Amino acid sequence: MTRSVYVTGTDRGDGRQVIELGVMELLTRQVDRVGVFRPLVHGDGPDRLFDLLRSRYRLGQSAESVYGMSYGDASALQAERGTDELVSQLVERFHAVAREYEYVLVLGTDYVGSTLPDELALNARLANEFGASVIAVVGGQDQTAESVRSEARNAYRAYEALGCDVVALVVNRVAPADREAVGERLSASLPVPCYALPEEAGLSAPTVAQIVRKLGAEVLLGDDAGLARDAKDFVFGGAMLPAFLPALTEGCLVVTPGDRVDLIVGALAAHSAGAPPIAGVLLTLDEKPGPDILALADRLAPGTPVVSVPGGSFPTAAELFAVEGKLDAFSPRKAETALGLFERHVDTAELTNRIAVARSSRVTPMMFEHELIERSRSARRRIVLPEGTEERVLRAADVVLRRDICDLTLLGEEAAIRKRAGELGIDLAAAQIIDPQTSPLRERFAEIYAKARAHKGMTVELAHDVVTDVSYFGTLMVQEGLADGMVSGAVHSTAATIRPAFEIIKTAPGAQIVSSVFFMCLADRVLVYGDCAVNPDPNAEQLADIAIQSATTAAQFGVEPRIAMLSYSTGTSGSGADVDKVRKATEIVRERRPDLLVEGPIQYDAAVDAAVAKTKLPGSEVAGKATVLIFPDLNTGNNTYKAVQRSAGAVAVGPVLQGLRKPVNDLSRGALVQDIVTTVAISAIQAQGERTNGTAPDAPAV
Template sequence: MQTFFIAPTRHNVGLTSVTLGVVRCLQNQSLKVGFVKPVAQDQTASEIERSSHFARRICQLDVPDALPANYAIEQVSIDETDDLLEEIVTMSMTAGAGADVLVVEGLHPDPANPFTTQLNTQMALGLQATVILVTDASARNVAEEVKVAERQFRNEGVQVGGVIFNKAPVNFDSDAMKAAIGDLPIWGVIEFDPHLLAPRTMDVALHLNAEVVIKGELSKRRVTETVVAARAVPEVIRRLQPGALIVSSGDRDDVILATALAASNGVQLAGLVLTHNTHLNDTVREFTQMAFHTGLPVLRSDGDSFGTALAISQVPTAVPADDKDRMSRVMNAVAEQLDVEGLMVGVNTKGVQHLSPPAFRYQLIQKARSANKRIVLPEGEEPRTICAAIVCEEKGIAQCILLGNRATIEAVAATQGVTIPPSLQIMDPEEIRARYVAPMVELRKSKGLTEIQALRQLEDNVVLGTMMLAIDEVDGLVSGAIHTTANTIRPALQLIKTAPGSSIVSSVFFMLMPEQVLVYGDCAVNPNPSAEQLAEIAAQSAYSAKAFGIDPKVAMISYSTGQSGTGADVDKVRTATEIAKARNPQLTIDGPLQYDAASVFEVGQQKAPGSQVAGQATVFVFPDLNTGNTTYKAVQRSANVVSVGPMLQGLRKPVNDLSRGALVDDIVFTIALTAIQAMEMV
């Protein structure tokens, strides 16, 4: 097992963010990672130790509790350092049991407690760890600081593997830094991103001890800028942008009305803070009440406007323990900017057996990038879809095409606080619709479709996008944020049709369980498939799993295992299993199996001894839509599991449906899935 010891060169280098980013980066490589923060630091008795907390909650790791800093100081002061180190090594070995790599977070150098530097060295030695230094790239004399820290570890016989520069300014010169620090490898340069520091409006309210007048989306809106409304309204209007927190006295009715108008127009302001302990005028509040139903939070503070703005600027930058979303974004940003090859040196990968959720997401994006496919998005004026297309364009995940009016799309993007990249393609349906009439008439001539009927059907952007796919102008289609599943699938069945050898269209969800990724099918399309159809769904789901790096072991789920049960329902599953095995001898399929017999090794060995699937299934095929949909939602909600999908299978070309409650990230992953499907279908 490789052990990495993450050691900061000074205080406030972003140690927790970088350390957990390293964990995420290693998980992305399908490694089993352990994590431990041996000694808590900068923590009061009432606070949660954030590194361990986020490692448990986001990385799904079993992390031991950190030792209190006071306890460690006491042990060192009474010359019981050896006992302390033995306790730390035992804790670390427990955290790293069965792991390919163990990440250990060290202590900040603390002038008030000189034991911290000494203890970092002793912990690294005791764990036989490779040290990764973390430093603040914007600090003065940073190169000298890195060399001093490296020398301190090397003089004690500790191997220093590399350095990560965090908070790097735009003008950071990596080549000059390499020359300045000598032979020490640079394992990452993490650019400073102020958006990752944005607190929630709720965090600001707690910091100010402000009264919440209107809650709105207090826990969702984020503050990227504080606007003190001390000038005339035309000056204030220019700064009514997404993420702006407006600070104003409650008697500035002109500012209140301007803020309400911006909120009504869809601008995602962070909120409104009323100062001087003032209230909203009743008449103004009644007049603007619709604006305050858009999610705009309104707070009230005792201080004056400038004092309040100063206090807002002093909101702690550390990620609060309950802000999982922000820490996830921070970790992913760090992971994407690390030198993977450097981190992977010497790591033992023999223990890797399952595709972990972080590795699945990472490989999904990497495969989509290499596919470089064109994906049409018929709901091009929908806010989440626009944001997802921008992410895909900026990260090179796919070449997205938004169907919609450019002016409308740009206006929606502005309200979301994002900018349309020049390279992102927008196609106005009004300008292109006519050119698809003739091809559509040709495709549907057996149904007697006329040009007038075709033109009318093409007014539906999903139909228009499907025609683009049908004549190979694009490689895939993603829809469903504001359309039903039927609206998405029907045009595909009419114009794309099923793939050769397929008689039905089905779906799978990728269930991102804590330790591995499972495939559930069919949970979205076919209400009550026959035995023949169920066998086809099993094969489709197995090949989908294989395409995404999951070794398919297919369990045909029923209420009975093996020959123990009778009845029409279990007989259907038994017949489907026999058909699936006969048609796909190269696949590992077994059934009927109860869910516990398929998923729990001990139960599987007891109920189906000798089965190659029982207790180790990776693909679960449910007997009907009622069972499948209920099970996937129960697992998703009860176990807090992320599900990616549904991904449609069985079509000649990839078309995928979204949940109408889909988040931007959900749409991004679905676009990536679609791009990979397109690559596999070539």
């Protein structure tokens, strides 16, 4: 039977979308097929939240199936034929969705512009008729702690009195100073878990793009990243430039008549200098600078929005203050902020149990990625990113910080990093930035590196220059316990990333070599491929070591290891040097780790296809259900993983390095932002295995 959870409130303005997004995140971690149903919708326009859910969670559900009916149609139906008929039709449409999905998230009514009587009672009845558990949400904005507690208790009692299975209550947008007290007192007075989320300024601030759409502004300059910036404040320009510049604040939208070229150029020049980075410039009175000024503006602050509206400053100000920040498909960074807020203040494990989510037997790529992020957050670690000025790395750092995945250190010239972050609208307040050239750690690291490489003729004087290389500096931070892991390679070669690790960190006890795996996320399962990135032609001993390392990595990330030692023949059907190498490696694995399930030599089809396995290796505990596939050489492994990635639409996560004493991971130079985020999460999880005392290193002195 399909299960469902109904997220509902008591009034408008509760910021319920944060909770709905957070619950969807929980569901997609456990369930392959999640549907969405909104009983009532305003008009025929697009639904912002569903568009966000559909794009973020790759939902295949059609928009038409999501909605029960419009408020107008519901009001007319209720007036003509009564509430029972309205509920009956909505129940029928809900079950049409429920038949297609394992779990359904129901988005309750929003209490905005409705003519329906007693909307709370309607939500309660629909939840009961759907057989859905209820999460009740109460808004706490601009309320005292006592009034919030009273409203929350009343909301719980109202839904409980109407027969609802209330599994949790969430108070949202509470004053940050009151959050802890509100949550504790509610939990003590109500029989269900109660969570209090603080007001988050980054969610209420509109993006420049949202302002453009609301005001019908014309975009003169700016790219998508610039338009996605939050307008945290409005600064109205009327004074002369010397008096105007000190009034600028970080993330502000400058509003000025379009003929004030001095203020336009001055604001953008200040942004370019990083003092402070602004969200953009909005020009009023339908005045637009000439092409020469616009060209100068574009050179000063590439990507920064400059937009124009026909109205004057006063009516524009009134419109601006009415624009609210909204979660939608065009503001992915707001979604990351919302999820970070939800996950920091809600006991997600407890809520998952309360809404009775049974984990699917299938493991989808999204479920695997969610699990990585959840596990990386469970025991906080610090990861160093040497490529601190690279745009993709900065955008990944933005996601990591917003989602609270781990602590971060960025390497590079601080002014350059902050300037680039400002241009991208990224807040690095929670990250540490170290410049290897000026850091006091440089002297200490030079001595350590010189001692480690003295046998190669290294001196402290030479090492003083070597350690300013960001890859060496980051590796030494990991070696010295000032960071738990390192992720690099977006702009550096594999050799530049892992050579310092070979020299400084070295291989783990019991490991002969450093190797790699890819997690291949297929539609219904996760396989581990090794080695596809490091060792060109391992011998039998090395191949056995790769297999054992890969099995350990698989187990660490929740994949039960069943090892297939791949070859072009299966069992005893073939002979030759290549097959003999695989056969010998298989024997070594069995000798060294008799607890592991391993089969080899075996062909790929016999390893993963049960029907083929039944013919070629009947009775094998591995054939047909292998999860760890070990390739005989780099040529075979690298080509196979890319072929599967492209032809089967698999998500390839990696390469993940293994065999080092501490985590260092290499990125593809074509890595996407999400690839970097995932690799950071993997590195943090690897570090959890290296250090088990549950505490992260303090941020080192810069």
